[in-house]
Amino acid sequence: MEKTKITYRNWEIEVDRKLTKKAYSKLKISSSDGCGCAHCLNYSENIEIIFPAEIENLFNALGIDKRKELEISHVTKLKNDLHLYSGWFHFKGKFEKKNCSTPLSSGNGRTLNLEQITDNFEIGFTKKIYNTIFEHKSELVQIEFDCKIPWIINRKLETNF
Numbered sequence: 001m002e003k004t005k006i007t008y009r010n011w012e013i014e015v016d017r018k019l020t021k022k023a024y025s026k027l028k029i030s031s032s033d034g035c036g037c038a039h040c041l042n043y044s045e046n047i048e049i050i051f052p053a054e055i056e057n058l059f060n061a062l063g064i065d066k067r068k069e070l071e072i073s074h075v076t077k078l079k080n081d082l083h084l085y086s087g088w089f090h091f092k093g094k095f096e097k098k099n100c101s102t103p104l105s106s107g108n109g110r111t112l113n114l115e116q117i118t119d120n121f122e123i124g125f126t127k128k129i130y131n132t133i134f135e136h137k138s139e140l141v142q143i144e145f146d147c148k149i150p151w152i153i154n155r156k157l158e159t160n161f
Contacts, residue, residue, distance in 0.1 A: 003093060008058050009115065011125060013141075015093035020063030023092070023133050030068045031087075038153065039074035043085055046149040052118050055145075062091045064143075071131055075146075082120070082148040086112075089143045090132050100124025100144055112144055120148040 006013040032040035043050075051059070051066050059066050072087035101110050101124070114122035124144045129137050 004061075006058075006061050010097050012096040013062070013093060013125075014095075015062050015091050016139075017061070017063040020091040020093070021065075022063075023090075024063065024065040024068050027065075027068045027133050030072075031070055032072045039083075039085075040072060042083065042151055042153045043072050043074070043087075043149070045152050050121070050147050050149060052121055055117060055121065055123065059089070062093075064089050064091055070133060077151075078148060081150070083151055084146060084148055086144070086146050088130070088145065090129065090134060091141050091143070092134060092139060093141055094127075094139055095125045095141055098124070099126050101126035101128045112146075114144060114146055122146045 002016055002018055003014045004017055006015060030044070032043045047067055056066060069087045069089055072085055075084040075086055077083050098113075098115075100112050100114055102113060103110050110128065112124060114124040116122050122145060126142050126144060127140075129140050129142050132140060134140055
């Protein structure tokens with residue numbers, strides 16, 4: 001593994017940028033583009049405004065393609081007419097400091113404690129991995145994010161979720 005050390009806010013990160021970039025280059029389509037529902041289409045149409053510049057810089061340093069999220073979910077329409085989405089990316093490496101994923105006391109599920117970057121974007125890192133494009137899960141980090149974006153597509157909002 002060819003690791004590079006990065007400091008991002010309070011996190012110390014080691015990343016194999018080359019391996020991460022290679023994995024994303026093999027991914028032909030993002031989760032949102034592969035779905036086709038109105039929620040995912042709206043996310044895809046907003047892609048250029050979702051990530052703050054500092055997150056785009058971080059993704060570049062990690063080897064992540066912002067257009068190839070591994071999972072995206074529409075959570076709800078907010079009172080301010082923005083829509084809350086949650087999603088994740090992965091990179092090969094590790095991190096130190098705050099893990100954003102905390103198991104619930106019941107043992108069923110987890111809660112996320114993300115760091116606010118802007119009014120419309122939050123991020124966190126966890127070692128809890130779901131649905132990855134990487135062949136091996138060892139030394140893999142999941143980047144969790146929430147974003148609030150406008151509804152910009154013409155298709156009606158689907159209400160059966």
